[in-house]
Amino acid sequence: MPPRVAPPDWLVRTLRPQRAPIPWAAASRAAIAMAAPLAVGLATGHSAYGALASMGALSGVIGDTADAYRMRILNIAVPQFFGAVGVTVGSLVNGRGWFAVAAVTAVALVSGMISTIGAVASVSGLLLLLNCVVGAGLPMPGAWWLAPLLMYSGGLLVLLLALLAWPLRGGVPERAAVAATYRGVAHLLEAAGQDPLTYAETRLAVTQSLNLAYDLVLARRARAHGRNPELVRLVSQLNAVTPIVEAAPAVHQCGVPLPPQVPDAVRALADAIAAGRPADGAPLKLPEPDGPASRALDHAVRHAAEVAARTGDSEFTNVDDRLGHPAALRVRARRGARNVILSGASWRYGLRLALCIGIAQTLVSIVPVPRSYWVALTITFVMKPDFGSVFSRAVLRALGTAAGLVVAAAVLSEVPIGWWDVPVMLLLAPLIPALTPRGYAFQTAAITPVILLLSDLLNHQGTALLGPRLLDSLMGCAIALVAGYLLWPESWHTRIGDRLADAVSDTAAYVECAFGDTADPAARARMRRRLYRDLSVIRTEFQRALTEPPPTGKRAAAWWPLVVSVERIVDATTAARVRVRHGSPPPSPVEVGQVTAQLRELAQGLRDSVVLEEVRADFGAAPGLREGVLEQVRQEVAATRAIGIRGGPTGPRDPRDP
Numbered sequence: 001m002p003p004r005v006a007p008p009d010w011l012v013r014t015l016r017p018q019r020a021p022i023p024w025a026a027a028s029r030a031a032i033a034m035a036a037p038l039a040v041g042l043a044t045g046h047s048a049y050g051a052l053a054s055m056g057a058l059s060g061v062i063g064d065t066a067d068a069y070r071m072r073i074l075n076i077a078v079p080q081f082f083g084a085v086g087v088t089v090g091s092l093v094n095g096r097g098w099f100a101v102a103a104v105t106a107v108a109l110v111s112g113m114i115s116t117i118g119a120v121a122s123v124s125g126l127l128l129l130l131n132c133v134v135g136a137g138l139p140m141p142g143a144w145w146l147a148p149l150l151m152y153s154g155g156l157l158v159l160l161l162a163l164l165a166w167p168l169r170g171g172v173p174e175r176a177a178v179a180a181t182y183r184g185v186a187h188l189l190e191a192a193g194q195d196p197l198t199y200a201e202t203r204l205a206v207t208q209s210l211n212l213a214y215d216l217v218l219a220r221r222a223r224a225h226g227r228n229p230e231l232v233r234l235v236s237q238l239n240a241v242t243p244i245v246e247a248a249p250a251v252h253q254c255g256v257p258l259p260p261q262v263p264d265a266v267r268a269l270a271d272a273i274a275a276g277r278p279a280d281g282a283p284l285k286l287p288e289p290d291g292p293a294s295r296a297l298d299h300a301v302r303h304a305a306e307v308a309a310r311t312g313d314s315e316f317t318n319v320d321d322r323l324g325h326p327a328a329l330r331v332r333a334r335r336g337a338r339n340v341i342l343s344g345a346s347w348r349y350g351l352r353l354a355l356c357i358g359i360a361q362t363l364v365s366i367v368p369v370p371r372s373y374w375v376a377l378t379i380t381f382v383m384k385p386d387f388g389s390v391f392s393r394a395v396l397r398a399l400g401t402a403a404g405l406v407v408a409a410a411v412l413s414e415v416p417i418g419w420w421d422v423p424v425m426l427l428l429a430p431l432i433p434a435l436t437p438r439g440y441a442f443q444t445a446a447i448t449p450v451i452l453l454l455s456d457l458l459n460h461q462g463t464a465l466l467g468p469r470l471l472d473s474l475m476g477c478a479i480a481l482v483a484g485y486l487l488w489p490e491s492w493h494t495r496i497g498d499r500l501a502d503a504v505s506d507t508a509a510y511v512e513c514a515f516g517d518t519a520d521p522a523a524r525a526r527m528r529r530r531l532y533r534d535l536s537v538i539r540t541e542f543q544r545a546l547t548e549p550p551p552t553g554k555r556a557a558a559w560w561p562l563v564v565s566v567e568r569i570v571d572a573t574t575a576a577r578v579r580v581r582h583g584s585p586p587p588s589p590v591e592v593g594q595v596t597a598q599l600r601e602l603a604q605g606l607r608d609s610v611v612l613e614e615v616r617a618d619f620g621a622a623p624g625l626r627e628g629v630l631e632q633v634r635q636e637v638a639a640t641r642a643i644g645i646r647g648g649p650t651g652p653r654d655p656r657d658p
Contacts, residue, residue, distance in 0.1 A: 090135020404448025
């Protein structure tokens with residue numbers, strides 16, 4: 001019997017759809033925002049103008065991902081402005097030969113560099129280059145200013161629809177995010193003392209929920225003048241849940257499940273926060289604590305209940321604001337611009353993108369390729385490392401385009417140009433926000449028929465668009481793989497070891513801060529939050545690396561247990577700090593110094609290694625106390641060293657080590 005042929009693991013992980021709820025509101029906005037311009041254009045006899053406005057709406061639909069209303073303004077309006085600039089530049093160089101090639105390549109360099117600033121800047125850079133490529137490759141109807149105006153208007157229509165409920169639901173997304181964090185913490189407390197895998201997964205979900213809540217509250221707070229009472233209340237509630245999160249590892253290490261009254265009390269606080277009302281001020285009926293960990297948790301839950309029960313704005317005026325005020329938008333923009341200009345990473349990515357776009361523009365200028373601008377469009381989408389692996393996106397782009405062409409073939413062959421395009425758009429447009437969370441291939445499959453329908457309104461070529469679309473997409477993927485991936489070793493030699501080494505060094509600093517006499521509690525809390533956030537980012541980088549083909553994917557899989565082990569060290573350190581704060585004797589400076597020295601030695605070993613098996617950091621049996629509040633931390637460090645060193649530690653081994 002012949003052996004069963006199975007696809008490689010990296011390909012299976014790449015193609016596996018992600019689970020996500022359908023964003024019904026965003027789907028409805030997409031249907032209206034993309035179909036309405038078509039209807040207006042057909043009614044006025046300017047179908048091409050309607051198609052351009054729908055293209056702008058498509059860009060707005062792709063950026064319509066924020067929960068908070070103020071964030072929607074940034075996520076949609078700012079990228080649309082850059083998109084308008086891009087189509088203007090492209091239109092001005094349309095048909096100007098090598099000058100157009102040079103101009104688009106220069107825009108690609110700028111686009112790639114600004115994409116490294118952040119999420120909004122990344123989408124802005126994407127639309128800047130996309131629309132520039134479209135303007136340079138497709139003659140625009142009307143005056144030079146008409147196309148950018150129509151496309152910007154389409155994006156603003158999406159923004160208008162996204163903000164309709166703001167007067168009625170202002171502040172609801174922020175409250176919902178804080179309430180979701182409390183519910184996640186309740187699940188974490190239910191998992192404490194039980195299955196370690198379930199606890200680890202739940203803790204990761206809590207970290208992600210905290211990240212989202214902090215981002216939403218701080219983003220809104222950066223635009224609020226003075227001390228907005230509602231925002232101060234949300235900040236104080238986030239501050240109050242932090243001690244519960246810190247106490248959870250200590251409770252989990254005890255190995256005894258918590259009574260259900262504790263997570264139920266936290267879940268009741270979440271319900272009150274979500275409803276925007278004070279919690280019940282009655283004393284909580286919690287079981288009597290029987291140790292430092294349970295005392296810490298009892299104190300933290302009661303404090304959170306007291307904060308959630310506050311009613312008057314004056315009660316929040318003197319809260320311990322650990323988050324602080326973010327810098328003004330202009331200050332952050334100035335910092336971002338300075339970092340882009342001085343950052344080697346931004347220059348490298350900008351040059352990679354410019355090289356690929358330059359090759360594509362040169363190729364289609366020499367070789368006659370129908371609808372040649374699709375080659376550069378494909379490269380622009382694929383060459384987004386902050387959206388995922390370049391290699392995987394190239395594969396997914398090709399597969400998604402092929403699937404989308406099947407739908408497009410049916411639409412272009414059976415639906416006549418005219419009013420029938422409006423109901424078809426009503427059906428196709430909602431698929432974009434519905435399928436985008438599933439993965440890049442699904443998003444591409446949803447966008448492809450929409451783009452071809454709009455292109456047909458501009459060119460009237462029908463099914464003749466299908467072949468060039470597939471050919472250009474494959475050419476773009478090939479250029480991105482060769483010039484943007486294989487020629488740049490840093491893109492296929494994973495740098496996870498460097499990121500993980502930085503996290504280990506930060507963990508050493510956290511251990512020192514946790515047990516130092518002069519450490520500020522607010523600074524310690526910020527350091528812990530930053531460390532957990534960095535570890536969450538590293539997890540995301542690992543997940544992207546796992547979708548790379550060998551050897552990168554295999555190397556990432558080998559390093560994965562080390563990531564989990566570093567997270568356990570942070571948890572153990574937090575748990576030890578909680579015990580000290582609630583009665584356990586503090587560790588001596590010698591013990592703290594031993595642990596931090598071992599962590600820094602391991603970090604250096606990780607930086608010096610290419611693959612996991614080559615990590616070397618000799619850990620002799622450190623003299624000193626073996627029983628104490630840092631014992632669990634020491635055991636986790638020893639376990640991490642054993643993972644990071646082939647065959648275990650190379651130095652003398654203490655028989656009491658686990």
